[in-house]
Every structure is written in C-alpha cells, then in structure tokens.
Amino acid sequence: MRGNAHRYTAAGTGLLLVSTMVALAHPMAGEASAATAPPGAAADPPAVGAGLDWAACTDLEAPKGIELECATLPVPLDHHAGGRSAVVEIALSRVPARAEATDALLVNPGGPGSGGRFLAARTAGSLPGDLRDSYDVIGFDPRGTGASTPAVGCDPDYFTAPRPDSVPATADDERLMVKRSRTYAEACERTGGALLNHMRTTDSAHDLDAIRAALGRERIDYLGYSYGTYLGGVYATLYPERVRRLVLDSVVHPDRSWYQGNLAQSRSLEAAAGRFFDWVARHDSAYGLGDTAEEVAGRYYATREALRARPVDDRIGPTELESTFLVAAYAAQAWPFLASALADLSNDNRPARLVSAFDRMGESPDHDPSFAAYLATECTDAPWPRSWQRWRTDARGVHADAPFLGWYNIWYNAPCAFWPAEPGEWFQVDGERVENALLVHATGDGPTPVGGAYAMHRRFPEARLVIEDGGLSHGVALRGNTCVDDAVIDYLREGRLPDAGGTPDGGDLVCGARPEPEPRKPSPAPQRQAAPDPGVSLGSAPPSTSGASAGFPVIPAIGALARINR
Template sequence: MASGEAVAAPAAFAVQPITWGRCADPDLRKAKARCGTLVVPLDHADPTGPTISLAVSRVKHTRGPFRGAVFTNPGGPGSDGTWLAPYGSYVPRKVGLTYDWYGVDPRGTGASRPLLSCDSSYFGWNRPDYVPTSATIMKYWRHTTEKYAKDCGRSKAKRLLAHVRTTDSAADFDLLRQAIGLDKITFFGFSYGTYLAQVYATLFPDHVQALVMDGVIDPDRVFYRSNLDQDPAFQKSFNAFLAWVGKYPSTYHLGKGRKAVERTYERLRKRLKRHPAGGKVGPDELDDALLNAGYYNGYYPYVASALAALANDGNPQGIKQLYRGSNPVGKNADNSFAMYLATQCTDAVWPTDWKTWAADSRRLDRKAPFLTWANNWFNAPCRTWPVAGTPRVDVTGAGLDDVPILLLSETHDPATPYAGALAARRIFPSARLVAGVGGYSHAVSLSGVACTDNAIAAVLETGALPARASGNRADKECPPLAAPKPPKKAARVAPLLHRTWWSR
C-alpha cells in the first residue's frame, strides 16, 4: 500500500452484529432480502472516534451446500448497492443460491448516513455546449465545476470528505465480514467495484475466498488517466450505436448507414445549440441522453426512438426522460455524483494545472468528440477539490497466488476499456480473463450469455477457472451480449433507467 493511504480497521474497533429486519425497498422485499445497519468508524485510523452507519442488505442461501458469502459492489463510485443482494438468482445452475449475497450502500451513499449532497440542482437544462468554442463557454464551465467543488467543501456532510477513499470502503467491507462471522468472503465487483475488489484483496488477502470482476479497472491508471482512456473508447461505442440505427432506416428515418445517421446527429446538435428543444434540450442534454446507448446495447431501441422523435418530429420528451433519468434533480439528487467525485478526487493525485486538462481534452477531442469535453467537465471538480488526493494504492496481487480470480470484459467496453482487464490479468497470477469478443457494452455479465455466465457459475461452484493462455490475451473467448432488434412498434418515449453501475 502506498504511503499516506488509510489503514485497515484496527482490532480495537468492536464491530457489532447486524440486526436484520424488513427492507424498505419493495424489490428487496420481493426477493426475500433482509436489511440492517453496519456501524463503522468515520476514520478507521481512529476506531474510538465518531462513527457512521452503512445500509446493508442480505439474501440468504436457499440451497446447499453452503459455500459462503458474496459481497457485491455496483461501481460508480457513488452508486448505492443494497439492490444487488438478489443477484445470486441470476447465476446459472442455481449455484448462486448456495451463497449468502450482501449489498451495501457505501459510506456517503443511498440509505447510509451521513449522506453527501453538494448541489441538488446541479444538472439543469439548456447549459452551454460542453465543447468550449468560445472563451465565454470555457469560463462558464470552469466556474461551474470549481463552484461545485467548493459547495462540497461546505456541505452538511463535509466531515466525510477526508474519509471516502477506496481504502475506507475496503475497511468497511472487512468489518462487514467480521460482523457476519466469516473468515473469507467472495467479492463480486462491477466497474469501479472491480477496483474496490482489488484494493480489498490488497489490504486483506487472507480473507479472500475468490474474486469475480466485471468491467475491470486498471489500478495503475486511477483515475485521471483512466477517464482519458474512456474518450476514444466511448467514441467507438457511440459509432457502433449509430451503425445499428443505420441498419434500420425504415424504422427510425435517421439515415441509412452509420455516416448518414452521424450527419443527422450533427445537424440536430447544431440546431439545438441555436434553438434548444422546448427551451430545455440543448446539445449537452442530447449527448448525455445518447450516452446511455454507449454503455449498453440493450438501450439501443429506446435511445434510437427518442433520437428519432426529436430529429424527425421535434418531440423532445424521450430525450428529456433519458437525460433526467441519469441526471436527476431534487433533494439529495446529486448524491451519486458527489460521492463519485469525493472518492475519485481523493483516491489518487490529480493534476491541478488547468493547462494540463485543456491540452489533453483538445488532443482527444480531435478523434473522440462525442464524450471528451463532457467527460472533462464531469471530472473537473477534482482539480480544485477541497480535500487533497493521496498516492494510489499499489495493487500487486501479493498473497493471492492460490485465490481463484475471474475477470470479465467485452473487448470494446467503453467505460472500463479492455486494456484494464489485460492489465489486471498481468497483476494477479491466478487470474483468468473471459472476453466478450466484439462487444461494446459495459459490465453485462449474468445477462444471459451462457459462455460468460457459466464461467461465473464454475468459479463460484468449485473455484474452477479456464486454463491460462500464453501471452497477453484472454483465456476464454465468448460471444458478446447481442444487440437487440427494433421492436415492431418503436417506443416513442424512453423508459426511466434502472439503477446501474455506470459513471464516467
């Protein structure tokens, strides 16, 4: 572990058993989950100091033999996670039902307390274009992102800010392990959750039974460089969406072929810059809505229908719903965004010179214009964050030679590019990588691709992994998650999105 990082919770903290009761979430109640609260130190280096509470959910095993506990994290960082406790039911051959599955709202998120919120109206309408084509636009976004960082430093939960690094959450998970009385646990992480799993395994290697990581982060590139890596990856994923739309010109009337659809999108974006649809939907809101398709091809029909309604009929309702589903406003609505920043900004050292940010974004924007400047502004509060970043954890894989580790990634994953999975495979000597070849979706295991899902069942059932291949490549190749076909009657208004493990 690098110097300056938080340490594991000392034995002096007396962890209390969890009292399990009725869950507030109807989906968890339907899954027969039970919910409770885990009390942990605010500062793991001060176990006798102030405490905070974490919301925890559990779905107990219903079949034998009992194989242990699976701890889950959906990523973000900043996403609530109690909703993941029922995930064991998706594992093939009912293997998941031989485990107790735990979901956690990490510190500062969801139903955990205190809750971090900095500006609940941050995601408004008709904002200046993300692309700073003028000094005025550049000034607006620099001021806006700097103000958000300042607002977080003045929030009611500001005491959290120095204690929400990944090392803090890893120590929380180990207290959960102690609270349920198990010596070893399996960690199943998605997206950023794969980094949390890697840090947990680095700090507590003796307590790891197995690791399953889907959408794998390269621990050596957290987080400024890993966010830059996303820009060209999302451009490819967005192009794949445009190509899909271009296969169905009679359904969406946006053009035949990728290039034609791309021209329609570019014309629409210019039009919205001059005249926002309904006075609200400008080019930023359009791009934020379309980003859903970049993450997951299952949303292609909904996003395409919303795009077609706006481009062809001037109806912005679908785009508005997609945008607002991912960018809510209202009381504490910015919680996920605030905690995303609070974790990433302090997990590693970020550049503070604006010239570095601007130069990198200008360079990437030339080949990846879809996301580059949006991604820049999304992360820009880290440049002036009120709590300094610390050296990242040195993830080495030490002490894990005999631990079964399964890595999962589609080869064109935009949010956690495939190179991260290859890097983790090199770091962890017992790791095996299962690749969804040619896929553009992010962290979509247990979505029905038998080749991938059976590999998860095997490692959970017996610890079995694919044979290790030579070289820097996948150990097992699988089909990707197949893109859907348009419904016979295309939806004109996109549905609200379910909670996901997606963050830039």
C-alpha cells in the same frame, strides 16, 4: 466518468451511470437531516462476528420470490484511528440463503458514488438454485452514498436543466464552466465536513472487511462490476487471505489514476458511440437517419446544435442530450429506444420519446448526492492537475479525437481541480498473494476499455480472464451469455477456473457475444429529411411521454457515468 447509480452501470471513470440513478433528496446547505449529519461520536470498531440486526427493508423492493433484509453497520470514519475515530454507518442488504448459509457473496455495482444495496436482490435472482440455497448475497451502499450516513451532497441545483453547453464555443463559455466547477467544489467543502477526508477507495475497502467481520466470515466471495473491480482489487491487495472467490467484471485499468483513465475512457466511449451509429445506419429502413455511420453521426450532431439554440421542453439542451445518449456507449440494449428518440425528433419534430429517454437516463437534480460522492472518491484517490492550462490542453486534444463526450467528461471531473480535501497516492493493486480470481470483460465495452482487463490480469497471476469477443455492453457476468455465465457459476460453485492461456493476447477463455438488439421501428415510419436547422423549433414536449416504449430495460448500474462511471 460517471457511474449511474441505478439507471445504468458504469465505472468510476468519469461518467457515473450507475444503474438507475439513486434518487436521494438532498437538503439545502444549512438544513439538518440524517443524510447530512456529521459522523457520530467515537466508538470501537465492530468485533468479528458481532452480528447484524437484519430486518425487512423499508426503502427497497425485491422481485417476487426474493426475500430482502436490511441492516446498518457502524464503522470508524478513520480506520487508522481505531477507537478514537468518529463513526459512520454503512447501509447493508441481504438476500439470505434459502438453506444453510455456507458462504457470503458481497456484490458491488460500480460508481464510485453509487449505492449498491439494490444489487443483492438482482444478483440472487440470477443465481442457480444451489447457490441461492448456500449463499447469503450481501449488498451495501459504500460510505457517503445511498442510505449510508452521513451521505455526501453539495448543490441540489447543479443539475438543473438546461445546463450550459459542455462544448465551450468561446473563452467566456469556458470561464463559465470553470467557475461552475470551482463553485461546486466550494459547496462540497461547506457541506462535506470531515467525511471528505475519508472517502478514498481504501476507506471503502476497510469498510468491506468490517462487513466481513460483522458477518462472522473468515473469508468472503466478491462480485464487483466497473469501479467495483478496482474496489475489489484494492480489498484483495489489503486482505488477500480473506478472499475466497473474486469476480471482477468490466475491469478498471489498475495502472491509470482517474485523471488519465478518464482521458482514455473518452476515446473508448467515442469508439462505442461509433458502433451505435453504425448499427443505426444498418437499420436505416427503421430509423431513416442515414445508411452510413457518418450520416447518422451527422444527424446526431446537427440535433445537438439545434438544441443549443432551442432546448426541447425548455430543459433538454446539448448537455442533456449527451447525458442521455451516453447510455448508448454503455448498453446496447438501449440502442433501439435511443435511435427511435433521435429519429422522432430529427425526422418528424416529435420530442416525446427524447423527453422520456432523458427522464429515464439523463441527470436530474436528484443526481447531486451520487455526483458528490463520486467526486469525493475520485478526487482524493490520487492527485489531479491543479493547473487549468493542463486541463484545457488535454480537453482540446481529447475533444479532437472524441467529440461525442470529450468535453462532457472533462467537466464531469473538473471539480477535482479545486477539490478541498487532500488526495492520497494512487493505490497499487497487487494480486500476487490472491489464490484465485476470475476476470470478465467485453471487447466492445466503452466505459472500461478492454486493455484494463489485460492489465489487471497481469497483476493477478492466478486469475483467469474471460473475454466476450464482440460484446457491446458494460457488464457481462450473469447477463444471459451462457458461455460467460457458465464460467462464472462454475467458479463461484466449485472454484473451477478456465484453462490458462487460451488466447494469444492474454485472455484464457473466449466467448461469443450476445446478439445485437433488434431495431424498434418508430411509428409512423420515418421519412428521410435533411438535418435540422439550428434556427428552427424542435418543438415542446407534450404533457404525456406516452411515446416511450413500455418495454425499455432498466439495467443495474455497474458503475454511468455514477449513474455510470468507467
């Protein structure tokens, strides 16, 4: 799914929530810009310890008290061509050590398709003082994303709202969506150029080692979330002797290529949505949407149907609703705000909070570069079915099991059925030669089902797995769970891992979950109403979205559907 770039976090499985989406202006096809310029002329790869020209960042803001620097690193477009290859530039960020830098911690939020430079400052701000003193924390925009050049982008109008309903009601609806997917892939062929053939995870893993070399480090420490766990696993397989510490959080299943992984993800997201509906039902006095999960789900789907007939603000239809409420399956912190938005609209025909939620969490036209980069990686990491009949059969099966996002996730990935660049074979992660690693996962993680953590654990025999039992969100490390954070900090600081074999199902350390969020009561207090009639108006949004909660948290992307990903 997608992995949101900067709004939320998700992993490369279909939905890209990646942190709050990276807003990148993408020129129309045919216009020249740095973002769409072709790869540069052939050049030798950087020498080990060649150094980087760090300077104050001009396009990133750091929290107060955090020093943030930026640089760029030229790397071969084709790492196997050596000096004969054209070059691309990787955009980097650094929070320098406050004292003498003894190690470098490279961080990745997930995706694919998400820029990651923002994560350096956020991670540094979560580290204890002694690690802040000794670590250079390094963020990077993987090739084709963010400020790295050239960047991928295909059709800036693709996400113009309202989009067609993701759930096809007729054969004509389905044909329209297939055409949209094919047309998007064709647009990528026109704009992507040679870069489309070099966007695999293995390419980014080689870039990661080029960053290590330019930093002058023999080994690196790495913290990856969501899709970043697969990137970290691939890097550790290719360069096991260059890994000092490896933390993988919200782990992608290493045995499933993206097509199969996305089908499994849709079912996992369904379970996560069920936990959201159950929470809303347990706080019926606050939201008035029903006192059972089934009732709340019914209100959600009735609202979805009403939006099909009449979008809010002429732009928020059923697909935009899904794009927004997807976040409920990624981050429990979003539940109060989303529940309030649904209650306001469903109970009182007040759309302002939904408009605010969509503007913060949904996909807008500036999502095109992240989406294009997401596809450029997932569509070429492994083969995809080329028969639409196969897709249709699987889509109908997954929708029957997982109506919350089943079709939505299918269409998010459907351009891969028509992708112009040849795919490689799924890379087999093998951690046999890695000295140590720490895996972290929440049992209620929707985008990356917990089975992926157990599977990755089996591939890293010297690793330990920390389970947040009952955890509800995607992304656990350095997020405020003392038990989890202590394990991560002890490992980063001293290489100390939890004792092996702590749980019968393959985990090593079990931590309790963080508390559920407290409900935010809509104002005025809701009154139970019947589900909205699809034929009645749900209102137009007022000019102001002042109904939004000022305190809603922005969660870094670990992968959202690229906004979030798995």
